[in-house]
Amino acid sequence: MAGAIPETEFDRRLGAKPPVHLAVEGLRVVYQSRRGPVAAVDGVSFEVRPGMVLGLVGESGCGKSTVVKALMRLLPDSARVGGRVLLDGRDILAMDARALRRVRWNQIALITQSAMNALDPVIRVGDQIVESIRAHEEVGRATAWARAETLFALVGLPPGRLEDYPHQFSGGMRQRAVIAMALSLNAGLLLADEPTTALDPIMQDQIMARIRRIKEVLHRSMILVTHDVGLVAENCDSVAVMYAGRIVESGPASEVLVRPSHPYTIGLHNAFPRMPAEGERRPPLISIAGALPDLLAPPAGCRFAPRCPFATDRCRAEDPALRPAAPGQAAACHHAAQAGEFRRLGALPETWKAMAEAVR
Numbered sequence: 001m002a003g004a005i006p007e008t009e010f011d012r013r014l015g016a017k018p019p020v021h022l023a024v025e026g027l028r029v030v031y032q033s034r035r036g037p038v039a040a041v042d043g044v045s046f047e048v049r050p051g052m053v054l055g056l057v058g059e060s061g062c063g064k065s066t067v068v069k070a071l072m073r074l075l076p077d078s079a080r081v082g083g084r085v086l087l088d089g090r091d092i093l094a095m096d097a098r099a100l101r102r103v104r105w106n107q108i109a110l111i112t113q114s115a116m117n118a119l120d121p122v123i124r125v126g127d128q129i130v131e132s133i134r135a136h137e138e139v140g141r142a143t144a145w146a147r148a149e150t151l152f153a154l155v156g157l158p159p160g161r162l163e164d165y166p167h168q169f170s171g172g173m174r175q176r177a178v179i180a181m182a183l184s185l186n187a188g189l190l191l192a193d194e195p196t197t198a199l200d201p202i203m204q205d206q207i208m209a210r211i212r213r214i215k216e217v218l219h220r221s222m223i224l225v226t227h228d229v230g231l232v233a234e235n236c237d238s239v240a241v242m243y244a245g246r247i248v249e250s251g252p253a254s255e256v257l258v259r260p261s262h263p264y265t266i267g268l269h270n271a272f273p274r275m276p277a278e279g280e281r282r283p284p285l286i287s288i289a290g291a292l293p294d295l296l297a298p299p300a301g302c303r304f305a306p307r308c309p310f311a312t313d314r315c316r317a318e319d320p321a322l323r324p325a326a327p328g329q330a331a332a333c334h335h336a337a338q339a340g341e342f343r344r345l346g347a348l349p350e351t352w353k354a355m356a357e358a359v360r
């Protein structure tokens with residue numbers, strides 16, 4: 001039965017490896033598009049400490065999946081990739097094919113939103129997990145099956161369902177099965193790219209609760225990619241906010257999401273307000289007007305300036321670097337020293353409405 005295994009047993013049964021340290025330094029990815037080269041990721045650096053969860057957040061098209069694919073070396077051959085991706089000190093980007101085979105899925109595993117495509121429709125789910133384990137490790141079928149049962153219990157599926165085919169599962173169950181499969185090789189770093197986006201809100205909550213247990217029970221290092229600030233607040237230790245291929249703010253999730261220093265983070269925060277406490281009025285939902293800049297010709301100066309209600313002439317001329325803004329926090333904003341005032345004004349719908357009129 002799901003949940004019948006004592007939590008302290010998971011580590012032993014799965015033979016968990018220690019969590020890893022990830023340091024990404026100056027990552028740059030340039031795609032070749034029909035209109036020309038697109039720098040989808042433009043000098044991104046961050047760190048995931050062992051056993052910690054980093055939230056990578058930003059709106060659609062800002063480069064989140066490109067970062068994740070670069071970490072797994074899953075980008076198209078035509079993409080030019082620069083910088084370093086150090087997994088416990090070893091640069092994944094510099095590895096030859098053999099070394100990469102040993103690292104991919106064994107040390108770093110990926111969960112995406114397209115659960116349907118990750119499972120073979122004509123093979124029983126349990127056999128798929130067992131095959132995946134045995135393709136990478138010299139273990140017998142019975143041992144691999146026992147591990148699959150443990151993983152199913154961990155993601156909240158009855159181990160008996162290992163006998164089923166993917167079409168016998170609901171969408172949420174399939175996504176759990178995919179998570180179990182991604183965990184089956186005990187990688188020390190788990191990348192979850194919008195793992196719940198395709199699911200309904202109740203299922204989203206259940207899957208995220210399972211992912212939280214995985215962090216608590218297995219102490220994996222993790223990157224959670226999402227456009228939902230609420231998910232970051234609930235699940236992440238630290239956060240990196242991306243805008244147009246860059247990180248514009250980073251730091252402990254509890255600080256960045258409560259006291260953001262960058263106007264874009266303030267705007268994102270408004271677009272995903274927290275649930276109000278009892279008796280409190282629901283804060284207004286305010287969206288940031290305009291769209292991400294065209295990466296073929298990004299604006300001079302700050303890339304957020306065309307949508308920023310606080311932009312000055314300096315912002316439109318000078319590109320801001322990511323600099324310390326508050327203890328443990330960094331922001332790429334010339335005026336981060338005025339963040340307190342920005343937060344006050346940023347909470348008012350008029351501030352963003354005026355900007356919306358200007359953008360129009």
Ligand SMILES: Nc1ncnc2c1ncn2[C@@H]1O[C@H](COP(=O)(O)OP(=O)(O)OP(=O)(O)O)[C@@H](O)[C@H]1O
Pocket residue numbers: 031032033038040058059060061062063064065066067076227295
């Ligand atoms: N194979 C590709 N060739 C050319 N451009 C690409 C390719 N893949 C992505 N891009 C472009 O790179 C930019 C970043 O895309 P990416 O998928 O990384 O964004 P994302 O933040 O994951 O967005 P979403 O939230 O929608 O998943 C976008 O402008 C996108 O159009």
Ligand code: SF4
Pocket residue numbers: 262263264302303304305306308309310311312315316320332333334335336
């Ligand atoms: S640098 Fe200027 S335009 Fe960019 S976010 Fe800061 S205030 Fe806004």
Ligand SMILES: [Mg+2]
Pocket residue numbers: 064065066193
């Ligand atoms: Mg994506």
